[in-house]
Amino acid sequence: MAMRSDSDAAVRPKLGFRPLYQQVRDMFVQRMVEGRWTPGQALPSEIDLAAEVGVSQGTVRKALDAMAAERLVVRRQGRGTFVAEHDEARILFQFFKLVPDAGEPAFPESRVDSATQEPASMADAQSLQLKAGTPVLRIHRVRSLGGKPVVAETVVLPAGLFPGFVDGPIPNNLYGSFATRYGITVARAQERLKAVALDETDAAALGVPAGTAALLIDRLALGLDGLPVEWRLSRCLTADFHYHSDLT
Amino acid sequence: MAMRSDSDAAVRPKLGFRPLYQQVRDMFVQRMVEGRWTPGQALPSEIDLAAEVGVSQGTVRKALDAMAAERLVVRRQGRGTFVAEHDEARILFQFFKLVPDAGEPAFPESRVDSATQEPASMADAQSLQLKAGTPVLRIHRVRSLGGKPVVAETVVLPAGLFPGFVDGPIPNNLYGSFATRYGITVARAQERLKAVALDETDAAALGVPAGTAALLIDRLALGLDGLPVEWRLSRCLTADFHYHSDLT
DNA sequence: TAGTGGTCTAGACCACTTC
């Protein structure tokens, strides 16, 4: 593959220098984007990958370590390296920060109230980086923990990415479904939190008086390519739960 | 130092195996705890450290990289490795997650309303892992951004760690003061967020009606040794600000 | 026992900063 050739200026240009191991990382991510490597799959061994790419094992190792830090792959000593899956355990750990004040975190159940396709509002378009009017899917649901309704949630998706998603039953684990049905991986997300007073609709859905203080979570989920995949507004009751954040 | 000697079972025991580079990391952290390495100070070069510890440069590199990931040191190519400081820029980035909806993050001003020493309440003791009745310092202050009061804050400190702290003027940058005056480094923190309705006291301090929804941030700050250093309750108005969280 | 990732070493060279 000649990636090691120092005379090949296109591969290792002196200006805009990009380390080899990052180029290798990008190549591997691209394989995931294209679906050549799919969630759960075991990657070839470091030695095999190194030989294939034309790079030392140490460089492949740095690339895979970087991907492990991004949670794109999981490395298990003695077993191999695997493309990360969006199973409930991972989502609970990485994406679901609302945990009980006492007791173990748990994956919430969902009751879908509506799931429709409509033109993107201005807010939809701005969040998802679409043009206003582009079709989006809008899902309203109430999520419960321990049998009690805790979260009133609005999910907005670019319809073009998820054809037919709204026609059948809506699964509880959305990100897992995105991956298995559409090959779209949610790689990371940004959340913006505010405290708000619940309006009558949300309060009724959660079974509390209107005006109750709730935690509003505004989440934008991004794919492997860094583009928006989902916009989500969650209004959470925090009497018995809290949002957990580690500052490290 | 003979750390490389494979025959020295005390250094590299087979059961409870701990990698060399982590042992080196622990040794370096210990130097920071003891004040031999202080914030802002330049560390010896990797080669010098490797020679001193009796380990390869690559192992020292892994130890320092791990410490850089923990934000305990800052590495600058061509210049050296430095013990991290608690300057406002770092605090803004690592510990202050409340940012304006529009515009740049800024370091808040503070007005201290009271600063006293008293016996730890049950809640104090539980949070800070003290015995009830142990003396603690309690600081009430209001923090403002852009001239507007936004946060009503209660800070609780173990009095034993910070003798005399409450006698003079209370600085705005607490963590910087902890480091320079007492050699105590806040290494990381855990935050628990809830939405609450403001009581009359906090509402008055922030100039809003009682019952206004506010974001309650319950922070426990930990030192280099992992022990609690500070407990802080912040009630934040989120009309023009939000709490930012990256899920990666 | 074979194969995987994890650690450790040694050495060469590169990019960046400072003098």
Added chain:
DNA sequence: AAGTGGTCTAGACCACTAG
């Protein structure tokens, strides 16, 4: 030009998993 951290390589050995 000298010194620092950053990259890349090559090879040895260790810890863990599975057949």
